Amino acid sequence: MLIREATDEDWPAIWRFFREIVTAGETFTYPLDLGEDEARSWWLLVHPNRTVVAVGADGTILGTAKMNNNHMGNGSHIASASYMVDPRYSGRGVGRALCTHTLDWARASGFRAMQFNAVVETNIHAVRLYRSLGFEILGTLPEGFKHPVHGFVGLHNMYCRL
Template identity: 50%
Template structure:
């Protein structure tokens, strides 16, 4: 496991964030978002005003990033939502685990009562297993809701944890 520090992202972190999220989103295997976004589109997505964005640092560089936001507006704003991405070369080193634990604590600090992941792709077995280890339950299955570039139409899960 890498010694990880998690902090709020700054504008200076954008090149490192872009280097992580760009290839992951272009691969189209884990996020239900257009795969052809240019750098401005990626920036607008990851750093949108509703996102509180963090970076995970280790080995003197950014190894992961996540955002925290309200899952819904109005009467659903008490439930948090997050998106996490780890640099490919840092996978398996506890970065995603550290980011998720940090996000759960930050969500509690902000007064959220629960956290929900709306669309966890079933073929992302590492993420599904990690989220379950960290207390998330699969509360719904969306049959064939994700069109995976290699596996075709696969299920997506709604995962939930009360805070």
């Protein structure tokens, strides 16, 4: 698997699974009816922030990550990232590779920590992955997310010192 900078030409492949993940309403706090143009502007970030894709040996885009400063001004030393793995390729290490890549980017860029503001507590695979990479749950906003199956569930704030 290769992780490289995302390009405008990658967007159609990203959008296919991005739309599927967002409209499922299980893991992101994005509007369920998020339009393609707005989604593209939210996901494809510009320097100094980054968006990458994980690409299989056959050139298929398996997943994507965006990484950025979590705050501005005197809080700009804290990074954040978001990940989407095409559901057809889940369980194959794509999420771990993307998360490791973003942590390496944050360290190399001089960030002191990475924070995830809203990890849905029922997204147990993501929570397990993040914890295995050194993240801890700082707190949970009770009923902060309206899950389509489980109803109101918590949103974790997760942190990893770099």
